[in-house]
Amino acid sequence: MSETIKDGKGRGYVVGVTKSNRLEVSSRVNKRIYYASRDSAGAYTVQFHCTQAVGGTGEGIGYIKNIGTDRINIKEIAFSTEEPATQITKFGVWRKPTVTGGTDRDPVNLNFASNNTPDTTIKEATNSGTVTITGGSSLYTIRMEGIGTKILDLHDAVILGSSDIIGIITNPATTGTKTIVNIMFDIQEGD
Numbered sequence: 001m002s003e004t005i006k007d008g009k010g011r012g013y014v015v016g017v018t019k020s021n022r023l024e025v026s027s028r029v030n031k032r033i034y035y036a037s038r039d040s041a042g043a044y045t046v047q048f049h050c051t052q053a054v055g056g057t058g059e060g061i062g063y064i065k066n067i068g069t070d071r072i073n074i075k076e077i078a079f080s081t082e083e084p085a086t087q088i089t090k091f092g093v094w095r096k097p098t099v100t101g102g103t104d105r106d107p108v109n110l111n112f113a114s115n116n117t118p119d120t121t122i123k124e125a126t127n128s129g130t131v132t133i134t135g136g137s138s139l140y141t142i143r144m145e146g147i148g149t150k151i152l153d154l155h156d157a158v159i160l161g162s163s164d165i166i167g168i169i170t171n172p173a174t175t176g177t178k179t180i181v182n183i184m185f186d187i188q189e190g191d
Contacts, residue, residue: 060131068119097136
């Protein structure tokens, strides 16, 4: 007896089967952040800037604190420096540090059709408000020589629960060097 498998949506399409009894399928796979942006307008990026006050001294460039109940997945962090050639810039990524100071920074929703904002406190270092980041656990140390950008893909594996903080410290060798950090993240509702 022959069976017909239909698409299940009432359109009348019949499913194909190969000679080896496998269903013919096609699929599209995207990163979690794509679906967070498309389905719930919950994907964001934030950019921190710092002009190094004293070369060779670590300065907080910014942090994100989850003040909501949904989880925050960190997709990637991009580190950029304008440090002169042959000089080293170090960046430190810290889990659950103690943070103070800074100036409020609004993240950009990657779904331009949405005005959603995340339940976060985001602060960056500016001329009017330095960020102090102390303690916590070191997640990563990035070292760069000269001008450049490095992207650290965290594969959504760094997850901030309620009240969790991720902080970034910058440390270029030369006073006056500009550094920039971009953090891309999404909100995972529930659980």
